[in-house]
Amino acid sequence: MLTKLITAGKAAQRNASLDAHCRDLTAAQLLAECAELDAFRRRADNLYERVRALFFLYAIHRFHLPAKLSSQAPVSSGLIPFPGYExxxxxxxxxxxxxxxxxQEKDGPSDGLCSALSNAYHRLAFQTLADQVRRSVRSVRGNQWMFRVGHPADQPLRLRSELLHRAPDGTYPILREQTPVRMDLTHSAWSDIFFLGMDFPEGAKVLNVSVDLGIHGRDTxxxxxxxxxxxxxxxxxxRLTSVDLGATADISALSDVFDFAKDYLGLLKAAVIASGVVPPGIEGSGQSLAELLARIVGPGRGxxxxxxxxxxxxxxxxxxSTNLLGSLVSVLMRATGQAxxxxxxxxxxERRIVLARALLGEWLGGSGGGWQDSGGVWPGMKLIEGVIAGEGDPEFGISRGRLMPQHRILKLDDCSAETRRKLQDSLVLVHGGMAQNVGPILEMVTEKYLLRCEAEWRGRQDALRILDEVMAALKSGDIRALxxxxxxxxxxxxxxxxxxASTAFTEQLIERVGREFGDDFWGFWMLGGMSGGGMGFIFAPHRKAEGQRRLQEIMSATKRELQHALPFAMEP
Structure with a gap:
């Protein structure tokens, strides 16, 4: 029965909640469903069906089966085989x-075995998902050739001649790339994370803005x-250098380029690999980095x-970090004639190739965010949407959606120059001082989507309706409605x-700002995956300057009250 939720052609059946179907099943029926799901996921060719079956198995063993087992006797000892633990x-x-x-077949089911199986199924599901996303990233047009280069003689890239002409003082030209960061008005409930965007492309919609930054009181x-x-x-x-991290290294061995744990320069290494300067296909070949650089820049150069x-x-x-990766990839592509x-x-x-390379770099480096994070590569405001995979796409037959989204830059008909100015005149962007790892949040979002938990699924539909409201507010120029x-x-x-996604710190900030500014506080704006770090507060324009000043004071005071209870990384 439960396998039909995975394979159903009709959206209503495919999007039905696992909880609702398991609620009235007995322990024996749940065990039978688990046996069928396990057999199904082993034979399934479609990766996304396999991953969803793994999540069903995780959820049944974690949330449903233990409660049903406790109501019947006898139950086995609950011991977990040590080889399985290893x-x-x-x-x-x-x-x-x-x-x-x-x-379980030998001794019968138990709470202990349920716990062990849920953990194994959960971790295998994310491992399978990560492996497929990596394969999809590798198959994107523009990335494929780099995995076929296994020898320096195969390297097709050459540095542009303009960068090889010395100045009178003997120095070479410096090529600089500057990139804004992205600020999301709404990500429709994290809809750009890879599994969700590729399995539910019609619900993957993000509205984000490329922005330059200045620190209040520091920058003019x-x-x-x-x-x-x-x-x-x-x-x-x-030679790789991160100014912010105060780290630099001269790399002369090819293997060190692929050693991301050796230093703090993993992002720069990922860019060098993802740009094709040191192609990923040459990893482990034992070839010479100097010989590879000679093909690109000339003998004796680096x-x-x-x-x-x-x-x-x-x-x-x-x-x-993602937009920095995109900037690094861009400067390397420009230098080697790929732009x-x-x-x-x-x-x-070229922007789409940079996006594909940035995705590759993130997965090579082991991070892997969502596809909206490279939004700074596109100028202005843009609506980024998932796309259903069609014939000719590398994802066709594997996933419902493509890995790469489509970007539509908003025109003045969508959001006038006056509206953009009004938004800038009302928005105060802050850093609350918290810097939590958003990874567990994204894992929970993936899990809840796959299980189609009822309240969460309704929330996802609501988020898509709110995106339409945000677009309408921008079109009408109504910043209060936004x-x-x-x-x-x-x-x-x-x-x-x-x-x-919220914290006691965030809730107190919103409450205190609302109490002090009343009707002139027009709204709160969560940035990215969770609150507490980067956040936006929207004020009536005539009180923005006061809002900037008071927000700093309110954040600092609230942080002092909560600093022993919450993980602050810095002063707001």
Missing amino acids: QLLHRRFEEAIDTFLAA APRPPVSAWLRVLDEPVL LELVSCVNDIPKGSRLAV ASLTGELAEN GAATTRNFREPIQAIIPW
Whole structure:
């Protein structure tokens, strides 16, 4: 019965809640369903059906079966086979599942085995999902050739001649790329994370804005916060430097480029690999980095790559690292002739290649966010939407949606220049001082989507309706209505799906600002995956300056009250 929820062609049946179907089943019926689901996921060719079956098995063993077992007797001892525990520790999840199922067949089900099986199924589901996303990233046009390069002689890239002409003082030119960061008006309840965007493309919609930044009281004007520089060196090394981290390294061995744990330069290494300068296909080949660089730059020469994010603190929820990765990839693509121009805006097809490379770089480095995070590569305001996979797409027959979304830059008919100015005159962007890891939030979002939990599924539909309200407010120029929509988005669908998106700190800030500013406080705006770090507060324009001043004071006071109870990383 439960496998039909996975394979159903009709959306109403496919989107039915697992909880509703398991509620009235007995323990024996649940065990029979588990046996059928396990057999189904082993034979399923479709990865997304396999992942959803794994999540069903996780949820049944974690939430439903133990309660049903406790109402019947006798129950087995609950011991967990130690070999299975060892297999879990070594990430051999398939073997662990087989070990636990054999123990269940021999001794009967128990709370302990249910716990062990739920853990193994859960971890195998995310491992399977990550493997498929990596395969999808590799199959994107523009990425494929890099996995076929296994020798320096196969490297097709050459540095542009303009960057090899020395100045009279003997120095080489410096190529600089500057990139804004992205600020999301709404991500429709994290709809851009990879499984959701590729399984439910019609519900994957994000409205985000590329913004320059300045710190109140420090900078005279906003400027692009992300910068990357490249130049030629007169020695056959790859010199990588992160200004913000105070880290630099001269790399002369090819294996060190792929060693992301060796230093704090993993993002720069990912950019060098994802741009094709050191193609991923050459990993483990034992070839010479100097010989590879000679093919690109010339014998005896190397490259220096430098990054800087203008002191933006962690937890800003502005996708700084992803846009920095995009900036690094862009400067490397320009330098090696993969973009038509050394300066100016990238063409649309070039932006899409940068997005594909940034996704590849994130997964090579082990992070992997959502596809909206590279939004800073596109200018202005843009609506980013998932796309249903069609014939000719590498995802066709594997997932319902494509890995790569489509971007529509909003025109003045969608949001006038006056509306953009009014938004800028009302918005105060803050960093609350918290810098939590958003990874567990995204895992929970994926889990709740796959299980189609009833309240959360309703919340997802509400989030899509609120996106329409935000678009309408921008079109009409009503910033107060925009603030009301972003506030309701945070209060209702976001917290219905993930209550942990809020914190006591956030709630107190909203309450105190609302009490002090009354009707002149137009709304709260959660940025990125959760609140507490980067956040937006929308004020009536005539009180924005006062809002900036008082927000700093209110945040600092609230932080002092809660600093021993919540994980603050810095002063707001």
